[in-house]
Amino acid sequence: MINTLKMNLLIPLQYDKDNYSKTLEPDINLSKEQIEHLKNSGQYTSSEWFHYCFRHKPLEANFQMAESPLLQDNNYKISRVELDSVVRALTGLHKNETTKYLLKAQSDIEFKFGKIRVLFTKSRIAFLHIEIYSYNLSEKETRLFVNAFSQITNSQPRIEYKRKLSKDEEETVKTNLKDIILTLISLQLYVPLSLFDNRISPYIQICFNGDCDANDKLTFFDSIQSLSKRASAREINDSHLYVGKEPYIYRFAGDRTFCIYGDTLNCIDDDNLRFITDSKNGLIKSATENYTTVYAFLLSLQLLVVKNDIEDEDIEYLINSPSRLSNEDNIREFYDKCLYNNGWHLKESISDLKNRIKIMGDNPIKKWIKRWQNRPEINSNRYFGKKPYVFISYAHNDKDIIYPIIKKLQDNGIRVWYDKRIEAGDEWPEEIGWNIIDCSLFIIMLSESAVLSINVRNELTMASGQTKDLFGVNIEAEVNLSPGMQLQLSNSQKITSLTIDELADSIIATIKNKYQSVCE
Structure with a gap:
């Protein structure tokens, strides 16, 4: 009592x-x-x-x-x-x-x-x-x-x-x-x-x-x-x-x-x-x-x-x-x-x-802190704001498959960040790294090109180290993951579908069911 x-x-x-x-x-x-x-x-x-x-x-x-x-x-x-x-x-x-x-x-x-x-x-x-x-x-x-x-x-x-x-x-x-x-x-x-x-x-x-x-x-x-x-x-x-x-x-x-x-x-x-x-x-x-x-x-x-x-x-x-x-x-x-x-x-x-300030100095951090201020909206459709968002990791060789999927996610009110248009003067590793740190969900688009991409593997390694919620999407029928990628994705959900529209619909359904915070 x-x-x-x-x-x-x-x-x-x-x-x-x-x-x-x-x-x-x-x-x-x-x-x-x-x-x-x-x-x-x-x-x-x-x-x-x-x-x-x-x-x-x-x-x-x-x-x-x-x-x-x-x-x-x-x-x-x-x-x-x-x-x-x-x-x-x-x-x-x-x-x-x-x-x-x-x-x-x-x-x-x-x-x-x-x-x-x-x-x-x-x-x-x-x-x-x-x-x-x-x-x-x-x-x-x-x-x-x-x-x-x-x-x-x-x-x-x-x-x-x-x-x-x-x-x-x-x-x-x-x-x-x-x-x-x-x-x-x-x-x-x-x-x-x-x-x-x-x-x-x-x-x-x-x-x-x-x-x-x-x-x-x-x-x-x-x-x-x-x-x-x-x-x-x-x-x-x-x-x-x-x-x-x-x-x-x-x-x-x-x-x-x-x-x-x-x-x-x-x-x-x-x-x-x-x-x-x-x-x-x-x-x-x-x-x-x-x-x-x-x-x-x-x-x-x-x-x-x-x-x-x-x-x-x-x-x-x-x-x-x-x-x-x-x-x-x-x-x-x-x-x-x-x-x-x-x-x-x-x-x-x-x-x-x-430690970030000690290693990087004060200015790079302040620059990143102000990254939302005075950003041009022209020709930029990736999310750049203060609310929870999805980070999309992909191989650029797959862009013809990935970009239509991203557009459909955005049309359904899902905030997406991807590295298509990093502004001139930005440091690529810093921009990618900070956006992985700040994302609420990490999605990796899996293909043979992605498995061979050192950048995609680095992004997955960082997201895994940051204990981000993540899942993989097979955009090809069969993808032979490296042992390291198998280990990092062993406990995560995977999506596999035949068409671009089916892939997009499966991703949208998963996000709206489990990750409402990244939706408008």
């Missing part, structure tokens, strides 16, 4: 980082009449509205965050604002945090919305932070509850609550979390916010306590972290789990979910039990104030390091980013083991960026 469950939902947003200083301006005291005027007139661009309804709430400088750069370093300090009841009501929620809601799922689950905040990092990334509480859940209900909030769509999660109209009359309000989030973003324009990558991608920090009776707790933990629904998610093992100095507190991490579990059965004395179960001053408060803050910062680094449109300022922000974010051993060691090193391999990604 899970006695208390608190989810800290983090929705990545983006904003103009030049507006960061606005979030630190002092709050403004306004009369009810002034607030009503601002609300009724929709003057959401004013500083008065922002600093009344989005109050600045600094992070606490407690012992767990003492001397943290997230509190002190002007380059990495996190600013936090908290929504007033006026804005809560405008989003469709009840203005009171004590209001009970029902999650409409397989079985109705009662919960509460706690504080709603926005965390602003000093990069262009911010996070909408929504606190959600529920109590006395079975393990099955816990999985159901977390799963409901792990993917936010037009219809899910569905929420209901009762709102009083008069002393003896009330109404049932039905809404969904996506509408609440989108409305909230639109309710202030003093520091304009938008969804990161134009989509709602929830990351969840869960803090819960109870007496989970699973023989192997890893089984239960795995069922929670797997709700991140990422292809790269793996079973929880020792590299995802951290048990610190207290044997009654477990910390574990997945791709989009990390959890802190207080085991009431293992508490040594009443003080331990009180720390686990006191939702105002114990483990749950510590998780929200400290763990969630560090998690949000590391998440901002992760989102930047994997983006295609990384900016000059992002490079500096990443390579100089602090790794020691808390002086408290449990927080530091948990993140270092489960996210910074093992989970996201963030340390490795930032180190790789540093």
Whole structure:
């Protein structure tokens, strides 16, 4: 049984980082009449509205965050604002945090919305932070509850609550979390916010306590972290789990979910039990104030390091980013083991960026970073943008077969990059290499010419080394692969058809079934 469950939902947003200083301006005291005027007139661009309804709430400088750069370093300090009841009501929620809601799922689950905040990092990334509480859940209900909030769509999660109209009359309000989030973003324009990558991608920090009776707790933990629904998610093992100095507190991490579990059965004395179960001053408060803050910062680094449109300022922000974010051993060691090193391999990604600069120098990287800017559209039909795309590897001797297939893919809304028209002055290996690194899917067009092409084999080797999703397409009836190519393609899907149209149709069907992100 899970006695208390608190989810800290983090929705990545983006904003103009030049507006960061606005979030630190002092709050403004306004009369009810002034607030009503601002609300009724929709003057959401004013500083008065922002600093009344989005109050600045600094992070606490407690012992767990003492001397943290997230509190002190002007380059990495996190600013936090908290929504007033006026804005809560405008989003469709009840203005009171004590209001009970029902999650409409397989079985109705009662919960509460706690504080709603926005965390602003000093990069262009911010996070909408929504606190959600529920109590006395079975393990099955816990999985159901977390799963409901792990993917936010037009219809899910569905929420209901009762709102009083008069002393003896009330109404049932039905809404969904996506509408609440989108409305909230639109309710202030003093520091304009938008969804990161134009989509709602929830990351969840869960803090819960109870007496989970699973023989192997890893089984239960795995069922929670797997709700991140990422292809790269793996079973929880020792590299995802951290048990610190207290044997009654477990910390574990997945791709989009990390959890802190207080085991009431293992508490040594009443003080331990009180720390686990006191939702105002114990483990749950510590998780929200400290763990969630560090998690949000590391998440901002992760989102930047994997983006295609990384900016000059992002490079500096990443390579100089602090790794020691808390002086408290449990927080530091948990993140270092489960996210910074093992989970996201963030340390490795930032180190790789540093090595690129060391080997290539700053200018080639900046040149590549700006590769989308001022690109001529004339006579160029390959994709050159910031969204996920397919890299097509082929032998130029096969172009009469390949180009019609590429055109059909493009006509069906699939973003394709191939090396037909590399602009004058571009370095061929660099251009090819970077596009393999940034692609979301690698397709190799197999023929006898492709097998003999050193360039095609090099491209396949790099894609395999980058662990890209890839599959082969036989454009000839029989293709004798080299042993190395057989090895690299041994676990990948292969497509074989008789005609160009059939090949194109098979590729399109596969992409639209498994790789929707590369489609318009």
